[in-house]
Amino acid sequence: MTSSLLPEGLRDRLPPQADAAAAILRAALDAIRAHGYERVAPPLAEYEESLVGRLKAGAARDLLRVADPLSQRTLALRPDITTQVGRIAATRLAHRPRPLRLSYGGPVVKLRATQLRPEREMTQIGAELIGRDTAPACAEIVALAVEALAAAGATGITVDLTLPNLVDTLAAGPLPLGPREAAQVRALLDAKDAGGLAAFGATAYLPLAEAAGPFAEAIARLRAFDATGALASRIAALEAIAARLEGIARVTLDPAERHGFEYQSWLGFSLFADGLTGEVGRGGSYAILHEEGREEPAVGFSIYPDPLLDTRADEQPPRRLFLPLGHDPAAANRLRAEGWITVAALDRDCAPAGCTHVLEGKEATRIG
Numbered sequence: 001m002t003s004s005l006l007p008e009g010l011r012d013r014l015p016p017q018a019d020a021a022a023a024i025l026r027a028a029l030d031a032i033r034a035h036g037y038e039r040v041a042p043p044l045a046e047y048e049e050s051l052v053g054r055l056k057a058g059a060a061r062d063l064l065r066v067a068d069p070l071s072q073r074t075l076a077l078r079p080d081i082t083t084q085v086g087r088i089a090a091t092r093l094a095h096r097p098r099p100l101r102l103s104y105g106g107p108v109v110k111l112r113a114t115q116l117r118p119e120r121e122m123t124q125i126g127a128e129l130i131g132r133d134t135a136p137a138c139a140e141i142v143a144l145a146v147e148a149l150a151a152a153g154a155t156g157i158t159v160d161l162t163l164p165n166l167v168d169t170l171a172a173g174p175l176p177l178g179p180r181e182a183a184q185v186r187a188l189l190d191a192k193d194a195g196g197l198a199a200f201g202a203t204a205y206l207p208l209a210e211a212a213g214p215f216a217e218a219i220a221r222l223r224a225f226d227a228t229g230a231l232a233s234r235i236a237a238l239e240a241i242a243a244r245l246e247g248i249a250r251v252t253l254d255p256a257e258r259h260g261f262e263y264q265s266w267l268g269f270s271l272f273a274d275g276l277t278g279e280v281g282r283g284g285s286y287a288i289l290h291e292e293g294r295e296e297p298a299v300g301f302s303i304y305p306d307p308l309l310d311t312r313a314d315e316q317p318p319r320r321l322f323l324p325l326g327h328d329p330a331a332a333n334r335l336r337a338e339g340w341i342t343v344a345a346l347d348r349d350c351a352p353a354g355c356t357h358v359l360e361g362k363e364a365t366r367i368g
């Protein structure tokens with residue numbers, strides 16, 4: 001006997017959760033598809049290099065690796081489908097006109113679980129808009145992320161906007177810092193360590209630690225901070241995105257937040273929903289590296305809808321119709337076409353367990 005049947009962080013999905021997972025995947029992907037995003041389905045594992053090398057600033061963290069006896073090379077299970085979509089866009093679909101709209105949905109595997117997410121395997125659903133990272137492109141993606149999440153069953157959605165490469169932009173412009181100092185300031189801002197920033201002599205960056213909050217106030221503080229106008233185009237783009245979200249999501253802004261935004265560039269965002277702890281999705285702008293060294297702008301989002309499973313699984317169970325031995329198959333066909341789920345008796349021992357109705361003649365009759 002082994003102490004547990006499955007490795008830590010990996011688990012079976014049983015009824016009704018597995019059905020709920022399929023319904024969520026379908027609903028979210030249908031919402032994305034209706035906006036012109038075509039589905040791609042990359043493999044679960046790839047050569048390690050091709051999983052990490054495609055996105056600018058992407059890193060080989062979080063990879064569960066396997067030695068492949070066939071190719072004699074190291075394969076890795078994908079922790080993020082966005083990098084695979086980047087590879088596809090830069091190779092097999094490099095000839096397709098831009099902007100290119102692609103979607104995906106399937107399992108991803110992380111090396112280790114986190115306290116917030118004890119699972120190592122989770123469903124990732126998303127869309128990538130390739131060839132643009134302009135304000136209209138970003139607004140389309142952020143609004144689509146909210147729509148897909150709502151289609152998956154989330155309510156009370158909040159979008160937290162952020163500027164992942166903000167410190168680098170400022171360090172190269174109005175608030176000069178060397179690369180090492182910039183790294184230090186980023187770390188202090190990540191920790192929201194106002195005292196540390198002051199001690200480090202980076203008080204000019206201090207307002208960023210305090211600029212977070214509901215969008216209207218936070219953007220006003222950011223504009224006040226931006227005396228030189230170095231951030232003017234970003235501020236305008238953030239306003240366009242927030243305007244697009246009016247009435248569909250709550251919007252907050254945390255300009256210096258970088259946590260989890262490894263390869264995102266000027267824009268990042270996190271998605272939250274009522275009743276769910278932690279973020280349920282994330283996205284932003286990034287650059288895809290092409291073979292010839294060219295960088296192509298892109299923007300996209302991924303949602304991780306597994307926390308919605310239990311709510312969806314609790315929904316009203318579907319009506320199930322028991323088909324006794326010798327039932328009329330044409331009547332059963334018609335009822336299935338109307339959306340009934342049927343369960344056929346195989347022998348005299350089969351009871352209508354779990355069924356709400358029984359087929360009598362040509363009609364469904366409620367049991368009990």
Ligand SMILES: N[C@@H](Cc1c[nH]c[nH+]1)C(=O)O
Nearest residue numbers: 082282283284300301302
């Ligand atoms: N794949 C990223 C989110 C993203 C999609 N596109 C751009 N960013 C993540 O899961 O963190």
